[in-house]
Amino acid sequence: MDEFGFIDRTDSNAEKHTLKQKLFGTNDVMPMWVADMDIATPSCILDAVRHRLEHPIIGYEIMREQAYKAQCDWVEHNHAWKIEVDWLSYSPSVVASIGCAIRAFSDEGDEVIVQSPVYPPFYDMVRNNNRKLVLNPLVHDDQGEYRFDLEDLKAKITPNTKLLLLCSPHNPVGRVWSREELLSLGELCTQKGIIIISDEVHCDIVFSENKHIPLASLSQKLSESTVTLIGPGKTFNMAGFSISTVIIASSVLRERYRSEQHKMHFGDGAVLSHVAFEAAYAQGHTWHKNLMEHLNANRRMIEQWCAGHPVIGFRKPEGTYLAWLDCRALKMGDRELRNFFVNEAGLGLSAGLSFGKEGSGFMRLNFAVAREVLVRALEQLSRALEKNGYG
Ligand SMILES: Cc1ncc(COP(=O)(O)O)c(C=O)c1O
Known part of the structure; x- marks a missing residue:
């Protein structure tokens, strides 16, 4: 077949x-x-779930450390970024994590930068949480290439600008941002004290002539000021399991994020999703x-x-x-x-x-x-x- x-x-x-x-x-x-x-x-995912169903009780369960460890190994192996299990938090959806991060790291009325055109829920999450949407459109050059517009970004940053939502790789334009591009964007944001929420859910769907670079892996400063969102949903076509991960290296930011998350009682997700998650990252290569x-x-x-x-x-x-x-x-x-x-x-x-x-x-x-x-x-x-x- x-x-x-x-x-x-x-x-x-x-x-x-x-x-x-x-x-x-x-x-x-x-x-x-x-x-x-x-x-x-x-099939490694479907088999693991079938196997779990042989046990007749589907109750509350927590994510096993080895499931997160499998994800850490995957990220290190595929993206050369060494992350620790402690940095990870469960989320039922990347979009929910964007909403939660916006609430954790800004107040109502604060400005959030979005680089248009982009995945529509980016706009919704800013507006639905009563933050001010500031557009920093990508430049579309004569060759049809999209790039960051850092001059426009510089001009738009004010003392009320708290966050930038990055889509990396970018949906819909398909860019995989280069090291230089990410560094220049990241440096500007760290200088201005702007936290970057980096949606990297497409990180594993990258064609061989390109390399996805996790923003947070680029420098100590970026590691301390980036919230990275990834998950197995796109990579392994398992969006229906509703499971993803928020990666925050800074213990200060992590505590702020988790305290916001606790207000919504996401818990730790569902057992079949845990099983699928672990099988995906451990066996999906x-x-x-x-x-x-x-x-x-x-x-x-x-x-x-x-x-x-x-x-x-x-x-x-x-x-x-x-x-x-x-x-x-x-x-x-x-x-x-x-x-x-x-x-x-x-x-x-x-x-x-x-x-x-x-x-x-x-x-x-x-x-x-x-x-x-x-x-x-x-x-x-x-x-x-x-x-x-x-x-
Ligand atoms: C950039 C981006 N982020 C997030 C999502 C959705 O993720 P989730 O289903 O985990 O909310 C998508 C789905 O198309 C996407 O393209």
Whole structure:
């Protein structure tokens, strides 16, 4: 059996399918939006959970130290960052951790920097917690490359600026930030006393010509002023287990974070998630390596397709399984563009505009699918373009 072959999720209550009608006005689209994979969760995880189910009681349990140790080993092995079990806290979701960190490290009315375009809950977490959203848009250069705009950032920092939310690797633009880029951003923030909440949930989906560098691993100062969010959800396609980790090296910041977390009584999560978490980090290496080969081949297929359809601009993502398609040459408004993808191409993608106004004219395609699904999606898009005179 092809480990990364087609799996029908239509009747599985997958969000990708259940929300099709609501989001796209029809069920007749291939859903390539929400960022989970249409790829089987590794069998080492499913087997570990099945094994645990042989015990007839599913009660309260706490995370075993060896589960966290497996994650520490994974991070050291894959990202050359030595972390300690004591630094880790359980969280049911990375987005929840962002909210909790915002509450722990700022007060209502304080300013929080967000680098747009970005994963939409970044904005929600700032606004829903009554902090002031300050946008520091990424620069999009003539080659289609996105970069930090440090001059703009410098100009926007005030004494009320407390936090910066970093997305690393970046969803949706697919950048894996370089050491130099991270250092210059990090140094500016540490100079100004700004804590960085670094969402690194995509850290393991990085293609071989790039290297993910955990921000907190770059210097002692950054280690002391960074809150790092990671988890097995994206890496091993196990978002449904609702488990992730907050890494804080500074004991002072850690105590502040935990005291906020205790107000919400997250506890330690659910036993089946603990089991899945440990199996993933302890046994998932080979599966992960094969996954990256599969995703890389899909990425290459999109690149080749775009080379033959220059009206769709594409810069290969350095990380993530998300293709950020530049559709501006189609000269459609955002609503028209979305309708074109849904009604003409039969594809349910994420509209670029949902990531911020800088995303206008873009569409995000999730390519973590079986090869034949991607082939079909690109064929549908080719036909729709041809029909509209863009052949
Ligand atoms: C950058 C980023 N952070 C967080 C999440 C969601 O994480 P969780 O489901 O653990 O809240 C996503 C999901 O797409 C994401 O892209």
